[in-house]
Amino acid sequence: MSGHSTYRPQSKFMQWLEKRLPIGGLVHSSFVAYPTPRNLNYWWTFGGILAFMLAVQIVTGIVLAMHYTPQADMAFNSVESIMRDVNYGWLIRYVHANGASMFFLAAYIHLFRGMYYGSYKEPREVLWILGVILLLLMIATGFMGYVLVWGQMSFWAATVITNLFSAIPGVGSTIVTWLWGGYAVGNPTLNRFFSLHYLLPFVIAGVVVLHIWALHVVGQNNPAGIEPKSDRDTVPFTPYATIKDTFMIVVFCIVFAWFVFYIPNYLLHPDNYIPANPAQTPPEIVPEWYYLPFYAILRSIPNKLLGVCALFASIVILAFLPWLDTSPVRSARYRPLYRQFFWLFVATAIGLGYLGSRPPEGVYVVISRILTVYYFAFFLIILPLLGIFEKTRPLPNSIADSVLGKA
Amino acid sequence: MKAKSTIRAVFVFGALAAGTAVAAAQEEPPTPPRLSWSFSGPFGKYDQAQLQRGFKVYREVCSTCHSLNLLAFRDLADPYGPGFSEAQAQQIASEYKIKDIDDKGQPIERPGRLADHFPPPFPNEAAAKATYGVAPPDMSTLAKARGYRRGFPWFIVDIFTQYQEEGPDYIAAYLQGYREPPKGFELPAGGHYNEYFPGHNTAMPPPLQDGQVAYDDGSPQTVQQYAKDIAAFLMWAAEPHLVARKRIGFQVLIYLIVLAGLLYFTKKRVWHAVEAPHESASGQAATKAGA
Numbered sequence: 044m045s046g047h048s049t050y051r052p053q054s055k056f057m058q059w060l061e062k063r064l065p066i067g068g069l070v071h072s073s074f075v076a077y078p079t080p081r082n083l084n085y086w087w088t089f090g091g092i093l094a095f096m097l098a099v100q101i102v103t104g105i106v107l108a109m110h111y112t113p114q115a116d117m118a119f120n121s122v123e124s125i126m127r128d129v130n131y132g133w134l135i136r137y138v139h140a141n142g143a144s145m146f147f148l149a150a151y152i153h154l155f156r157g158m159y160y161g162s163y164k165e166p167r168e169v170l171w172i173l174g175v176i177l178l179l180l181m182i183a184t185g186f187m188g189y190v191l192v193w194g195q196m197s198f199w200a201a202t203v204i205t206n207l208f209s210a211i212p213g214v215g216s217t218i219v220t221w222l223w224g225g226y227a228v229g230n231p232t233l234n235r236f237f238s239l240h241y242l243l244p245f246v247i248a249g250v251v252v253l254h255i256w257a258l259h260v261v262g263q264n265n266p267a268g269i270e271p272k273s274d275r276d277t278v279p280f281t282p283y284a285t286i287k288d289t290f291m292i293v294v295f296c297i298v299f300a301w302f303v304f305y306i307p308n309y310l311l312h313p314d315n316y317i318p319a320n321p322a323q324t325p326p327e328i329v330p331e332w333y334y335l336p337f338y339a340i341l342r343s344i345p346n347k348l349l350g351v352c353a354l355f356a357s358i359v360i361l362a363f364l365p366w367l368d369t370s371p372v373r374s375a376r377y378r379p380l381y382r383q384f385f386w387l388f389v390a391t392a393i394g395l396g397y398l399g400s401r402p403p404e405g406v407y408v409v410i411s412r413i414l415t416v417y418y419f420a421f422f423l424i425i426l427p428l429l430g431i432f433e434k435t436r437p438l439p440n441s442i443a444d445s446v447l448g449k450a
Numbered sequence: 451m452k453a454k455s456t457i458r459a460v461f462v463f464g465a466l467a468a469g470t471a472v473a474a475a476q477e478e479p480p481t482p483p484r485l486s487w488s489f490s491g492p493f494g495k496y497d498q499a500q501l502q503r504g505f506k507v508y509r510e511v512c513s514t515c516h517s518l519n520l521l522a523f524r525d526l527a528d529p530y531g532p533g534f535s536e537a538q539a540q541q542i543a544s545e546y547k548i549k550d551i552d553d554k555g556q557p558i559e560r561p562g563r564l565a566d567h568f569p570p571p572f573p574n575e576a577a578a579k580a581t582y583g584v585a586p587p588d589m590s591t592l593a594k595a596r597g598y599r600r601g602f603p604w605f606i607v608d609i610f611t612q613y614q615e616e617g618p619d620y621i622a623a624y625l626q627g628y629r630e631p632p633k634g635f636e637l638p639a640g641g642h643y644n645e646y647f648p649g650h651n652t653a654m655p656p657p658l659q660d661g662q663v664a665y666d667d668g669s670p671q672t673v674q675q676y677a678k679d680i681a682a683f684l685m686w687a688a689e690p691h692l693v694a695r696k697r698i699g700f701q702v703l704i705y706l707i708v709l710a711g712l713l714y715f716t717k718k719r720v721w722h723a724v725e726a727p728h729e730s731a732s733g734q735a736a737t738k739a740g741a
Contacts, residue, residue, distance in 0.1 A: 081724055123520050123591065126691075133691045134698070282720050290713040297706045304699020305492060305612045308594055313617070316595035316688070317587070326648065397602075 049076055073259055078277035079284045080265035082446045087263070089153040091288035092295050096146040097251065101244050103139040104188075111191070113237035115230040118193035119318040137307040143185050144310045145299050147333035150181060158364070159385055161373030162264040168365040170257040173250055175362040180247045182334065182358070187240040189331060193233060194315030199328045201228045201236070207341075210348040227321065267445040268374030269438055276442035327402065335399030336392050340418065342403045343411035353415065360422050367422050369430025377436040381429055388421045479646050482598060482623030485678060487615050489685060492700060495693050496686050499667055501532040504683025507676050510663050512589065515581065515654075517570035520590035521687055524564040530693040531686050540564055582653040583640060593617040593681065593688040596624075598646075617688070618681035620646065625677035628656040 050071035052058045057067050110129050112121035125132035154174070157163055163171035190201045205222050209215040224231025262271070271277045278284075302309065310332060314325045330338050340357050344350035360367075375382040391414045398414070401407045439445035488497040505526070508518070523543035526534045534542070543562035548569055552558045562569070572578035578585040587595075597616035600608060607613075623646045631643035631650070641651040658673045665671055669679075686692070 120520065127520065127525075133695060137695075278724055283724070286713065286717045286720050290710065290717045293706055293710040293713055297703065297710060300699060300702050300706060304695055304702060306609065306614050307695070308614060309609065313595050313597040316591040 073255075073280075074285070075279065075281040077259060077280040078271065078274075079263055079280050080267075080271055080276060080442050081278045081283075082265050082267060082442050083263065083284070083287075084266055085287075085291060086152070086156040086159075087265075088288050088291035089149050089156065090258075091284075092149045092292055093146070093153060094251065095292050095295075096142060096149055097244070097247060100139065100142050100146060101248070103135050103142065104241070104244065106135050107139055108241060111237075113191065113234055115193065115233050115319070118191065118233060122192050134303070137303045139188075141299065141302045141307060141310060143188060144331070144333065145295070145302070146181065147185065149295070150178060151333070154178070154361075155389060157264075158388075159375045159382075160264055160266055161268050161368070161370075161375070163365045164368065164373050165365065166261045167257075167264060170254065170261060171365060172362050173254040173257055175358070177247060177250050177254060178361070179358060180243055180250065184240060184243040184247065185331065185333065187236040187243070190233065190236050191240060192315055193319045195317040195319055195323075195325050196312045196315040196328070198228060198319035198321065199325055200330055201232060203328055204330075205232075207351045207354070210351045212348065229321075264373060265442060266374060266376060267439055267442055268372065268377065269442060269445075272441050273443075329400055332396065332400075335397075336395035337399075339395040339399035339411050340415050342399070343408065343415045353419075357418060360419070364422065364426075368426045370426075370433060370435070371430070372435045372438065377438055378429075378433060379436065380433045381426075384421060384425050384429070387417070391417050391421070478599065479648055479650070482616075482619045482646055484613075485615075485619055485622055485681075487618060487682065487685075489682070489692055490615050491612060492696060494696055496531055497682065498531075498533040499669075500679050500682045501686050502534070503665055503667070503669060503675075504679040504681070504686075505532055506665070507658075507663050507680040508589070508683055511657055511676075512680065513568075513571060515571055515578070515586040516589045517572075517586075518568040518589050518687060519570060520567070520588075522565060522567045523562055525690060527564070528690060531690055532683075536564070582655075584653045586654070589684055589687060591688045593621060593684040595688075596620045615685070618685045621681040621684060622677045624652075625658055625680070626673055 050061075050068040052061050052067055061067050107125065110121065110125045110132065112118055122136065125136050127133075129135075157171065157174070186200070186204060190197045205219055205228065208222060209219045211218060220226060222232070223229065224235060265271075312329060329335075337354050337357055341350045341354040344353050370378060370381065372378055375385055395411065395414050395418065398407050398411045403411070488495060488500065508516075523539055523546075526532050526542060527536045527539040540563075543564055543566060546562035546566070546569055547559045548562045548566050550558055550560050570578075572581075572585075575585055594617055598620050600613075600616070604613075624644060627644045627646040629643055629645050631637045635643065635650065637643055638651060641653065642655055643650055644652045658676045660673055661671045663671065663676060665675075669675055689695075
């Protein structure tokens with residue numbers, strides 16, 4: 044798909060290197076000559092934003108790890124010492140803590156963009172599944188990072204989430220003891236979470252390489268949802284995509300900086316500024332905002348085991364999207380019914396997020412259940428049937444035609 | 451159009467449901483009054499005189515029971531915080547007794563130094579707990595560890611108005627929130643009724659009375675003023691780098707906005723050949739020829 048490399052090294056050294064390790068040609072074909080559809084809109088810049096955010100998290104995380112103490116009696120105070128005594132420690136820690144939120148924000152936009160334009164459809168199934176794996180890895184990494192602060196919410200979130208595994212019949216409590224490294228969340232738990240929180244970002248980076256590789260094999264989808272047919276339909280990655288991505292990364296950084304410098308504690312729970320206390324349960328245990336929709340699904344089901352199953356199913360079901368959606372048309376632009384159900388799905392996800400932050404009582408539970416039903420019905424009933432019954436609008440002949448208004 | 455009306459219906463439904471739910475939920479304490487703070491907003495700075503008064507309240511009242519473990523005496527000389535001179539901070543430190551050991555390993559008490567942290571009022575957690583049944587919380591991060599639920603839609607508005615002062619607002623309200631329990635409220639023995647405390651039953655007796663702490667800058671010596679000053683002091687104690695953070699943040703934002711503007715016009719220039727309608731035969735083919 045990326046075609047023949049037109050890379051011709053200029054310097055003697057690069058010519059010498061290219062014969063032995065063609066890395067210059069690889070970079071050139073992937074990030075310079077790589078043809079991208081000319082009609083990509085700004086929603087397509089979130090892949091670049093995510094790569095940037097991963098780099099930010101890894102760099103700030105490595106610096107934080109230089110000052111952090113993964114020991115139950117010292118962890119909270121070591122974070123506070125970073126905030127107070129390390130030069131610009133407050134900045135590094137706030138960038139990392141809010142960076143996690145920004146990372147998830149960008150990931151969710153990226154995911155919804157893929158859903159809206161049908162980017163998961165043949166031949167991009169593997170690319171999509173790698174994305175779902177990345178989401179799962181991000182969820183695990185973010186959760187373990189949150190525990191490292193060792194505040195009240197860290198400790199009790201760790202307790203609640205690890206306890207989910209106790210729902211597994213027979214071996215549940217054995218698994219939980221094994222996860223904890225003891226009979227309660229404690230120092231061994233903190234130590235292993237620290238180790239894994241340092242490891243998983245590099246696993247994410249590895250899967251990102253696969254994700255980009257898969258992308259460059261099949262090429263990018265685009266708002267029209269049709270494959271490029273000729274050179275008229277594409278533009279080279281550099282300068283076109285590079286300048287557009289760079290612009291949007293800077294715009295995203297404006298939002299990011301607003302949170303870091305002006306409202307750094309807006310997304311953090313006040314209870315996490317209280318040191319972890321195993322003897323005192325906080326009045327409410329709420330996960331970070333980016334887990335709230337899944338948390339609402341968990342709590343909407345009265346049976347613990349089924350609730351845990353629904354929680355995992357709500358994420359894993361995404362991996363089956365390429366086969367659940369039976370429509371031959373990719374882009375929601377040409378699918379009038381799908382478009383409505385899609386926006387209803389977005390509203391459902393946001394609604395579940397709000398309900399996840401509310402106590403599980405009264406009318407909240409009722410609405411959570413209705414939204415949970417829609418969440419799964421969207422994948423299991425609506426998408427398979429839409430492919431059969433929906434009357435799609437005619438597709439443009441080519442990307443160039445769609446851009447130039449000749450539909 | 452149809453999609454839009456569907457969405458609107460969903461939101462209306464959601465809002466109605468949420469309204470019903472609020473009425474059904476447990477009675478929440480009243481919202482603390484929103485006070486004006488020198489450190490709020492994008493250009494916020496701590497008021498040195500207020501922090502010095504707040505420190506006086508902490509020292510003469512709160513420190514009897516509440517530790518301030520994460521702060522050192524040197525922090526008092528922070529020019530963006532209370533702004534004591536180094537000599538003043540040294541003087542304050544020397545008035546505290548610090549447990550240490552001498553050259554021969556014998557336990558001693560010596561005067562505090564700038565590098566020392568504030569000594570805790572109780573030797574251990576059990577001793578702290580014995581006084582009022584619960585250990586008085588450490589005050590180092592208290593202003594960030596307290597707050598109240600903002601509720602919809604305020605939690606969205608707060609993003610834009612930068613409201614981050616729930617902690618000090620709550621603390622100031624709490625300190626003035628002691629009331630006679632209303633009829634029918636069963637106050638457990640040893641408890642105190644506080645309007646703003648979740649559940650209303652707080653272990654701490656009313657700590658402040660009018661005229662209790664002498665101010666030498668002419669500020670009113672009232673519970674109201676004490677409550678506000680200690681809340682401001684605790685905000686500084688919890689977030690000592692707030693002033694630097696907001697100052698750097700403004701510079702960063704200006705830089706990013708200018709950079710984004712420049713990049714936007716660069717992007718427009720680069721894409722001009724592709725997006726201009728008269729060059730309809732563009733795309734990969736045309737850009738290659740143009741380059």
